[in-house]
Amino acid sequence: MADEESQPQIRTTSEAWESLFRTQVAVMRRMQQLPEFKKLAMREYDVLFNLSHCPTGWTRLNELNEALLISQPSLSRMVERLEAKGLVQRRTAERDQRGIEIALTEEGRALQQEIGRVHVRHLHEMLAPALSEEEFRQLQFLTDKLRTGIKDR
Amino acid sequence: MADEESQPQIRTTSEAWESLFRTQVAVMRRMQQLPEFKKLAMREYDVLFNLSHCPTGWTRLNELNEALLISQPSLSRMVERLEAKGLVQRRTAERDQRGIEIALTEEGRALQQEIGRVHVRHLHEMLAPALSEEEFRQLQFLTDKLRTGIKDR
DNA sequence: TGTCAGTAGATGCAAAAGCATGTAAACTGA
DNA sequence: TCAGTTTACATGCTTTTGCATCTACTGACA
Numbered sequence: 086m087a088d089e090e091s092q093p094q095i096r097t098t099s100e101a102w103e104s105l106f107r108t109q110v111a112v113m114r115r116m117q118q119l120p121e122f123k124k125l126a127m128r129e130y131d132v133l134f135n136l137s138h139c140p141t142g143w144t145r146l147n148e149l150n151e152a153l154l155i156s157q158p159s160l161s162r163m164v165e166r167l168e169a170k171g172l173v174q175r176r177t178a179e180r181d182q183r184g185i186e187i188a189l190t191e192e193g194r195a196l197q198q199e200i201g202r203v204h205v206r207h208l209h210e211m212l213a214p215a216l217s218e219e220e221f222r223q224l225q226f227l228t229d230k231l232r233t234g235i236k237d238r
Numbered sequence: 239m240a241d242e243e244s245q246p247q248i249r250t251t252s253e254a255w256e257s258l259f260r261t262q263v264a265v266m267r268r269m270q271q272l273p274e275f276k277k278l279a280m281r282e283y284d285v286l287f288n289l290s291h292c293p294t295g296w297t298r299l300n301e302l303n304e305a306l307l308i309s310q311p312s313l314s315r316m317v318e319r320l321e322a323k324g325l326v327q328r329r330t331a332e333r334d335q336r337g338i339e340i341a342l343t344e345e346g347r348a349l350q351q352e353i354g355r356v357h358v359r360h361l362h363e364m365l366a367p368a369l370s371e372e373e374f375r376q377l378q379f380l381t382d383k384l385r386t387g388i389k390d391r
Numbered sequence: 392t393g394t395c396a397g398t399a400g401a402t403g404c405a406a407a408a409g410c411a412t413g414t415a416a417a418c419t420g421a
Numbered sequence: 422t423c424a425g426t427t428t429a430c431a432t433g434c435t436t437t438t439g440c441a442t443c444t445a446c447t448g449a450c451a
Contacts, residue, residue, distance in 0.1 A: 093371040095362045101378040102265070102361055108385040109262045112255070113307055115388065126407095147429060154266055159408050161431060166407090183416045183429040208255055209248045215387025218246040220380055225254040227369065227377045232261040234368025235268065279409095279437095300399060312438050314401060319437090336399040336446045 105228075115211060121203045125196065128155065129167060130204075133197040136173065136189045143186040145178060172196060258381075268364060274356045278349065281308065282320060283357075286350040289326065289342045296339040298331060325349060 117127060125133075135152050136144060150160050164187055167173045172193035178184035189197065216224065270280060278286075288305050289297060303313050317340055320326045325346035331337035342350065369377065 091371045093362075093366050093369065093374045095358060097371055097374045097378075098362045098365045099358045101374040101381070102365060104378045104381040104385070105258065106262060107305070108381040109259060110305065110307055111385050111388060114304070115390075117307075128407095145429090151267070152260070152263065154263055154270075155407095156409055157430075158410080158432080162407075165431095178429095181417075181429080185430065205248060205252045209246075209251045211389050212251045212255060212384065213246050214389050215384045216246065216380065218244045218250055220383070221246045221250045221254040223376065224380045224384070225250075225257045227373055227380070228254070228257040228261040230373070231365065231368045231377070232257070232264050235264060236364050236367050237268075281437095298399090308437095309439050310400070311402080311440080315437075318401095331399095334399080334447070338400065 112208075112211070116204075116208070119204070119207050121200045121207065125200065128153075129163065130197070130200055132160075132163065132167065133172065133189060133193055134201065136187065137194065137197045137201075139188075143176075143188045146185045146187060149187070167193070265364070269357075269361070272357070272360050274353045274360065278353065281306075282316065283350070283353055285313075285316065285320065286325065286342060286346055287354065289340065290347065290350045290354075292341075296329075296341045299338045299340060302340070320346070 113127075116122070122130065131153065132149065135149055136142075146160065146164065147157070150157055153160060155163070164173060164175065164185075168175060168187075171190055173187050174190050175185050175187045178186050212221075266280075269275070275283065284306065285302070288302055289295075299313065299317065300310070303310055306313060308316070317326060317328065317338075321328060321340075324343055326340050327343050328338050328340045331339050365374075
């Protein structure tokens with residue numbers, strides 16, 4: 086009765102998820118203490134990071150919200166604060182007058198890059214000893230596939 | 239110059255991490271909306287879950303804190319609230335009069351199990367279509383290995 | 392045995408988060 | 422074209438979080 090591509094058991098999926106989740110916690114706990122996040126909270130950096138990866142530069146607020154774990158009102162106010170710090174700029178969307186688009190300012194982009202460079206290095210020092218090149222690639226393959234395959238319900 | 243077990247490239251580790259992280263965000267965002275977390279916030283459930291997995295039943299506060307992303311004062315107060323709700327109980331540690339040990343109450347254990355049962359099922363519905371049994375096992379293997387291999391610095 | 396650095400957790404206070412709701416624009420379908 | 426619904430974001434208010442600091446206890450060593 087064994088299939089090559091069997092449906093996963095409940096136990097298997099939940100154990101894999103728990104392991105992934107605990108790993109994320111372990112890494113994040115260490116990351117929080119790194120010096121690069123004294124300047125800017127990790128959640129705020131995450132916003133800048135997301136903005137830096139947007140091809141046009143401008144992103145809709147609701148779209149950005151989907152990539153983050155915070156609520157819509159919280160993001161709204163976080164953007165307000167980031168704007169006050171001069172790190173992002175906002176404008177109303179052309180096609181939809183309800184919408185807001187935001188983008189990094191020059192200063193914001195510079196800060197993101199500054200933190201990003203250091204951070205990638207620290208991350209590498211932290212993680213690299215744990216797995217081989219090939220294993221990291223497998224991990225990425227699996228998490229990419231998992232993320233894109235999640236059922237939306 | 240190619241090794242079988244080559245040291246990972248910076249790019250490989252950071253891309254794998256980002257993929258893992260984004261996957262975690264995607265799953266958590268969907269989880270937050272599930273009905274089982276109307277009763278109890280996810281972070282609070284996480285505390286109950288951790289307690290339910292402790293072999294002796296009692297856990298030191300600082301030990302518990304290591305498994306969570308919140309700060310020590312926040313945990314301190316969260317436990318206070320959980321105690322007020324009758325879900326956990328606390329006592330001073332025998333060997334170390336500074337320390338606090340906490341454990342689930344009967345009510346807390348019951349609630350954890352109730353939420354847990356439903357939650358595991360929802361999680362399975364959400365994730366199972368994305369990967370095969372074998373792939374979930376690989377994913378767990380890799381995340382376990384990554385978590386235990388993180389350099390502490 | 393007394394001092395002193397280190398650790399565990401609590402607490403005052405300010406910042407940030409979430410929930411419920413408000414406002415305004417966009418869609419929908421008679 | 423216009424009532425009714427939905428969507429995007431803002432805002433009032435409460436709860437939760439974090440930082441800095443405090444207190445109490447421990448453990449090391451002179």
